[in-house]
Structure formats: C-alpha cells, structure tokens
Amino acid sequence: MKRTLYGFAMVALFSCVSFAQTVTSYNVTEKKVIDAQKAWCNALVQINEAKEKGGDYKKVASEIIDAAYYYQHGVVLFKPTLTTGDQTFRMDKEGALAYFVGGSEKYAGDKGFALKGWKRCESKPRGIILDGDTALSMGNVHMWDATGKETVVDKTWGYKLDDTGNLRIVLHHSSLPYKP
Amino acid sequence: MKRTLYGFAMVALFSCVSFAQTVTSYNVTEKKVIDAQKAWCNALVQINEAKEKGGDYKKVASEIIDAAYYYQHGVVLFKPTLTTGDQTFRMDKEGALAYFVGGSEKYAGDKGFALKGWKRCESKPRGIILDGDTALSMGNVHMWDATGKETVVDKTWGYKLDDTGNLRIVLHHSSLPYKP
Amino acid sequence: MKRTLYGFAMVALFSCVSFAQTVTSYNVTEKKVIDAQKAWCNALVQINEAKEKGGDYKKVASEIIDAAYYYQHGVVLFKPTLTTGDQTFRMDKEGALAYFVGGSEKYAGDKGFALKGWKRCESKPRGIILDGDTALSMGNVHMWDATGKETVVDKTWGYKLDDTGNLRIVLHHSSLPYKP
Amino acid sequence: MKRTLYGFAMVALFSCVSFAQTVTSYNVTEKKVIDAQKAWCNALVQINEAKEKGGDYKKVASEIIDAAYYYQHGVVLFKPTLTTGDQTFRMDKEGALAYFVGGSEKYAGDKGFALKGWKRCESKPRGIILDGDTALSMGNVHMWDATGKETVVDKTWGYKLDDTGNLRIVLHHSSLPYKP
Numbered sequence: 085m086k087r088t089l090y091g092f093a094m095v096a097l098f099s100c101v102s103f104a105q106t107v108t109s110y111n112v113t114e115k116k117v118i119d120a121q122k123a124w125c126n127a128l129v130q131i132n133e134a135k136e137k138g139g140d141y142k143k144v145a146s147e148i149i150d151a152a153y154y155y156q157h158g159v160v161l162f163k164p165t166l167t168t169g170d171q172t173f174r175m176d177k178e179g180a181l182a183y184f185v186g187g188s189e190k191y192a193g194d195k196g197f198a199l200k201g202w203k204r205c206e207s208k209p210r211g212i213i214l215d216g217d218t219a220l221s222m223g224n225v226h227m228w229d230a231t232g233k234e235t236v237v238d239k240t241w242g243y244k245l246d247d248t249g250n251l252r253i254v255l256h257h258s259s260l261p262y263k264p
Numbered sequence: 265m266k267r268t269l270y271g272f273a274m275v276a277l278f279s280c281v282s283f284a285q286t287v288t289s290y291n292v293t294e295k296k297v298i299d300a301q302k303a304w305c306n307a308l309v310q311i312n313e314a315k316e317k318g319g320d321y322k323k324v325a326s327e328i329i330d331a332a333y334y335y336q337h338g339v340v341l342f343k344p345t346l347t348t349g350d351q352t353f354r355m356d357k358e359g360a361l362a363y364f365v366g367g368s369e370k371y372a373g374d375k376g377f378a379l380k381g382w383k384r385c386e387s388k389p390r391g392i393i394l395d396g397d398t399a400l401s402m403g404n405v406h407m408w409d410a411t412g413k414e415t416v417v418d419k420t421w422g423y424k425l426d427d428t429g430n431l432r433i434v435l436h437h438s439s440l441p442y443k444p
Numbered sequence: 445m446k447r448t449l450y451g452f453a454m455v456a457l458f459s460c461v462s463f464a465q466t467v468t469s470y471n472v473t474e475k476k477v478i479d480a481q482k483a484w485c486n487a488l489v490q491i492n493e494a495k496e497k498g499g500d501y502k503k504v505a506s507e508i509i510d511a512a513y514y515y516q517h518g519v520v521l522f523k524p525t526l527t528t529g530d531q532t533f534r535m536d537k538e539g540a541l542a543y544f545v546g547g548s549e550k551y552a553g554d555k556g557f558a559l560k561g562w563k564r565c566e567s568k569p570r571g572i573i574l575d576g577d578t579a580l581s582m583g584n585v586h587m588w589d590a591t592g593k594e595t596v597v598d599k600t601w602g603y604k605l606d607d608t609g610n611l612r613i614v615l616h617h618s619s620l621p622y623k624p
Numbered sequence: 625m626k627r628t629l630y631g632f633a634m635v636a637l638f639s640c641v642s643f644a645q646t647v648t649s650y651n652v653t654e655k656k657v658i659d660a661q662k663a664w665c666n667a668l669v670q671i672n673e674a675k676e677k678g679g680d681y682k683k684v685a686s687e688i689i690d691a692a693y694y695y696q697h698g699v700v701l702f703k704p705t706l707t708t709g710d711q712t713f714r715m716d717k718e719g720a721l722a723y724f725v726g727g728s729e730k731y732a733g734d735k736g737f738a739l740k741g742w743k744r745c746e747s748k749p750r751g752i753i754l755d756g757d758t759a760l761s762m763g764n765v766h767m768w769d770a771t772g773k774e775t776v777v778d779k780t781w782g783y784k785l786d787d788t789g790n791l792r793i794v795l796h797h798s799s800l801p802y803k804p
Binding site: 290337355426 | 699
C-alpha cells in the first residue's frame with residue numbers, strides 16, 4: 085500500500101465488540117510540500133555541483149526533473165525566472181531541461197539556470213493551500229553562490245500527488261522581484 | 265475565515281529574517297467524519313425523542329436534514345434501509361424527510377424510520393477514505409430501542425465539505441445485513 | 445501523455461497573435477463512469493463463462509479485480525451483496541477474490557458470486573456525482589441467468605482515477621432490495 | 625440547485641423500464657476559467673472607468689474583489705505585478721484593494737494598478753489545468769491604455785469553485801516579463 089494509511093487501530097467499544105478501523109488519506113500534507121521545496125533547492129545545488137565536479141550534470145538534471153515535475157504524466161505550467169518572448173513558458177520536459185542546464189538548439193538563449201554557481205538554496209513559503217491531492221505555495225526562494233551573493237525570486241508552485249504518493253510540480257511561476 | 269487555518273507560525277530562519285507563514289487546508293479530517301456520524305446518530309435519537317415528548321418532530325427532522333445532508337446544494341444519492349420499488353432512492357429532501365418521519369402522501373409506505381423508538385445509536389466505521397473536500401465511510405450502525413433490542417445496518421456514507429466547513433452527506437446507502 | 449488533453453487549439457486573437465493553448469483535465473467524465481459499469485457487468489459474465497468453459501476462472505477474476513478495483517493502490521471499501529458477520533466487509537483483494545469465485549479457506553462461506561450462472565448484466569445508475577478524480581454512482585444492477593431469471597441489487601460505487609487515466613472502484617456497497 | 629446538473633434524461637432500456645438518471649458535476653469547466661479571465665479583465669477596465677468618470681471607484685474595486693477572489697472564504701495567495709519588499713504578497717482583501725486602487729496608509733507605496741488608464745484588457749492563457757473544483761491557468765495578460773500603449777504581464781491564476789458555483793481566485797502571481 086503506497087498511500088498514507090494511519091494503520092489499524094483496535095477500538096474497544098462499550099458494546100464489547102472490537103474491530104479494526106482503517107483510515108486512508110489521499111491528501112497532501114504540509115510536510116510533503118515543505119519536503120518538496122527542500123528537494124527542489126537541493127536539486128539546484130546538486131546540478132551545479134555535478135557540473136563543477138565534471139559530472140554528467142545533464143543526466144542529473146534530467147533525473148531530477150523526472151522526479152520532481154509532473155511532465156511524465158502530463159503538461160506542466162512552467163514560467164521560469166529568466167525566460168522571454170515566445171519561449172517564456174516551458175510546458176514540456178525538453179523546455180524545462182534546457183532552462184536548467186542549457187545546451188539546447190531549440191532554446192539557444194538558455195545558459196543553464198542551475199549552472200550559475202549555486203551553493204545554497206532555501207525556500208520560504210508565505211502561504212500554502214492544501215486541497216486534496218493538490219497543493220499551492222507562494223513565497224520566496226533564496227539562492228546563494230560561492231561568494232555569498234544572494235538572489236531572491238518570487239515563487240509560486242502548484243503540486244499534485246501521483247499514485248505512488250510522490251508530490252510533483254504541475255505549476256511553477258518564478259519571477260525576479262519588481263524593481264520600481 | 266471559516267476554513268481550517270493552522271494559524272500564523274512565526275518561523276525564525278538562519279538568514280535572521282522571520283516571517284509569517286499561513287497554511288490553509290480544504291481537506292476533510294478524520295475527526296470531522298467521526299463527528300458527522302455521531303451527529304447523525306444523535307439526530308436519530310432526537311427525532312424519536314421529539315415525537316415521544318409530543319414535540320414538532322417533523323420540524324426537528326427537517327432541520328436535521330438541512331444541517332446534515334447536502335440537499336440544499338444539490339442532489340443526494342440516498343438509499344435508505346427500508347425503501348422499496350420505485351421509491352427506493354431518495355434524491356431530494358422531500359424523499360428523505362418522508363423516510364425519517366413518514367406522513368407523506370407521495371411516499372405513503374413510509375412509517376418514519378426515526379420514529380421506531382430509538383434510544384441509542386452508534387456508528388462503527390470499518391474504513392474511512394479522506395480525499396480532499398470529500399470523504400467516504402463504510403461500516404455498521406447499531407441502534408437500540410427502549411427494550412434494549414439492537415438493530416444493525418450496513419452503512420456507507422459519502423461526505424462533502426461546504427464553504428462554511430460543514431461536512432454534509434452526499435451519498436448514503438443503508439441496508440439490512442444479508443440473511444443466508 | 446495519459447490524461448485527457450483536449451489538444452492544441454490554434455487560437456487567432458484580434459491582436460493578430462496566435463498561440464497554442466492546452467487544456468488538461470484530471471476530472472472523471474460521465475462516460476468513464478458508464479464504461480466502468482459496463483466493464484464490471486461484462487466481467488461478471490466473463491468469469492462465469494470462463495468457469496463454464498473449463499477455463500482458469502480464478503485467474504480471470506484476479507485479473508479483472510486488478511483492473512477494475514483500487515486494491516493495488518490501497519484499501520477498497522467493499523460490502524458485497526451476500527456477505528455476513530465479521531466477513532461482511534472485504535477491504536483487500538483476497539476478500540474480493542474469495543467473494544467472486546469462492547474456494548478460499550479464510551472465507552469458507554463464499555460460494556463464488558460470479559459463478560452463479562450469469563449470462564447478462566446491466567447497470568442502471570439513478571444518480572452520478574462527478575467530483576474531480578472521483579465519482580459516485582447509485583442505482584440498480586440487473587443480472588440474468590441462463591433461464592432468464594432476473595436478480596436485482598441496490599448498488600453504490602465510488603471511483604477514483606489512477607495516474608494512467610483508469611477509473612477504479614474504491615467503494616462498493618451492494619445489497620438485496622428490502623423485502624417488507 | 626446551484627451546481628451543474630445535466631438534467632434528468634429519460635433513458636429507455638431494453639428491459640422496457642425507463643427511469644430518470646441525474647448527473648451532477650462539481651468540476652470546473654474550461655468555459656468557467658475563460659469567463660473568469662474575461663471578468664477579471666473587464667473589472668480592471670471598469671475600475672479605471674469609474675475613476676475617470678468621478679465614480680466611487682474604491683467601492684467598485686471592493687465589490688469586484690469580493691466577487692472575483694476567495695478572500696471572503698479564506699486566504700488568497702496574491703503576488704501582484706508591482707509590489708516589493710515585505711509588502712510583495714497580499715494575502716488579505718485589504719492588501720488586494722490597496723494594490724488595485726491605492727490610498728492605503730498601510731500600503732503607502734501603492735498608486736493603484738487599476739487606475740493606470742486601462743482601456744482594454746485581454747487574457748491569453750497558454751495552459752489550463754482542470755482538477756475538480758479547482759483550476760490553474762498560466763499565460764499572458766495584455767492591457768492597453770488610451771494611447772494604445774500595450775503592457776504585457778506573465779500571469780498565473782489558481783481558482784476554486786464556491787458552493788454557489790462561482791469560480792474564485794485563490795492564487796494570483798503576476799510579473800513583468802524578464803528583460804535580459
């Protein structure tokens with residue numbers, strides 16, 4: 085059984101009959117959302133680390149996208165931080181991979197956002213909405229490079245649980261803070 | 265705000281910035297399901313008590329149906345324990361009210377299930393499924409009359425949260441245990 | 445892509461920019477519910493046919509349960525028509541299989557409901573509720589044997605879509621009509 | 625009845641019994657999403673028009689926010705286009721109203737986004753996800769002032785149906801396109 089199951093609780097009732105009661109939940113928990121954001125941050129640092137160590141960072145990025153996003157099941161609504169024009173939205177995995185690690189002919193402008201030297205990343209959601217097998221989160225993500233320089237983005241994520249209980253990103257809107 | 269709100273938790277982060285994080289849940293909890301079943305049982309006893317005390321038991325029943333079922337918002341799939349033929353299913357409030365307290369020309373066969381002298385009622389769900397703003401429950405309901413005679417039914421309920429956070433019955437299938 | 449995707453519709457807008465718009469739906473459709481009920485009926489007849497033809501009807505039944513129910517993903521709330529006592533509810537596949545084809549030591553009273561000579565089966569839902577990736581249905585199922593004798597049951601089904609777009613039974617309450 | 629009800633369809637079956645079958649859907653439709661985006665655009669133009677005509681544009685804005693957003697029921701995750709610093713996110717109605725029409729002491733930097741002379745507004749979603757009583761949309765919104773100058777924003781909306789069938793905004797992330 086892959087879903088949350090609170091287990092079999094033996095319940096003694098005053099009629100002196102005891103029975104097993106199961107409770108199954110298909111709902112996203114706050115912990116799953118927080119964990120998904122930590123995993124996203126770790127992934128960003130991992131991809132950069134793979135590149136700096138001469139590893140196969142494209143493979144790392146591809147596996148991370150497969151694990152964290154919903155592309156294998158369907159469309160993802162993805163507006164990365166630094167995309168423009170008719171390549172602003174990345175609805176399929178190819179577009180997401182190009183954004184994170186570059187090297188794509190189709191998305192020639194992409195330099196690889198995950199390769200910008202990130203050493204640390206932290207998500208600070210301001211609000212989370214839990215709604216069945218979906219969740220929404222809005223807040224900031226903070227990223228630091230090797231020199232300690234901090235980049236902050238405004239970040240919205242939408243999530244959906246898959247059948248195996250993995251929380252996957254179905255919506256991702258990232259933008260640089262407005263500069264008046 | 266009427267929905268579950270886990271409150272504003274001040275979260276101190278290592279970057280020495282603190283901020284308020286809200287978590288809103290639109291999900292049904294196990295407690296809501298258990299409470300709804302206790303309320304249904306209490307209602308059954310209350311309607312009977314109103315009748316025995318010469319009160320306006322039809323009004324009591326009507327208010328309880330309004331409070332516990334989803335009829336005000338839409339169709340309810342209701343198969344009561346003792347209905348038959350083309351009146352088996354009671355999709356609107358009129359059919360539910362007739363079943364519980366009788367006295368309806370349209371449902372002339374209804375004697376009023378809630379008026380059968382119930383003194384105690386207990387729900388024993390065997391399984392509960394929580395799925396967003398809906399929940400399912402299957403198990404037994406035990407009812408006792410003044411003589412201590414027990415009646416057991418096999419009971420399935422489907423629930424849906426309304427906008428004010430009340431859990432309402434959208435599906436109700438009740439049947440006497442099979443006698444081989 | 446496994447989910448319903450309405451396809452890429454080229455939309456010409458008055459600002460003379462055209463773009464592709466995708467619409468993805470994770471919702472159960474009425475057709476899926478109707479199809480699932482036809483499939484359940486066909487399965488009942490198939491299992492019986494396998495037995496009558498000397499086939500491996502247990503294997504047929506096992507595969508059908510895997511295909512039609514949610515047991516592989518989690519608990520199913522199942523109250524079959526003819527079960528009694530502490531074996532009334534069949535929350536796991538073993539209990540469902542025993543009910544349909546018998547031959548189980550654990551469920552020694554089961555004679556195999558699917559082996560009762562069914563030649564035709566038809567579901568007549570009175571009401572269907574579509575709610576995201578779940579659906580509820582209540583109504584009657586009619587079954588006929590080789591002599592043309594008809595059996596009618598009151599039937600409630602709850603469904604849930606899996607990641608591959610298959611609609612699976614998570615709740616099943618079946619009961620013989622009340623005999624006054 | 626306030627929800628989508630496909631009506632009572634008389635279904636003639638081969639067993640010569642006809643019955644009424646109801647289908648109730650609690651799911652958001654694509655049309656509801658498109659209509660909500662048109663309504664949002666119209667509202668923006670209406671607020672500006674009210675101000676230009678000397679009307680009570682704050683009242684107009686307040687009513688529109690009540691009608692279009694989910695603030696009356698709970699938190700809304702709102703990151704407007706032009707907000708900054710610790711006032712970036714507007715989780716309550718006060719923050720949303722200040723953003724649209726200004727004049728708030730608490731949000732002194734707000735000049736009133738809806739008062740910037742908008743004469744026309746059009747939403748062009750690139751992708752829509754329908755998921756039960758919720759929906760997600762990502763794409764662009766184009767706005768034109770009296771001189772014909774166009775402003776484009778990257779726009780994400782999350783919606784939730786209320787009990788009366790109104791689709792309300794629970795999430796709104798707007799950002800100016802990235803300028804390399």
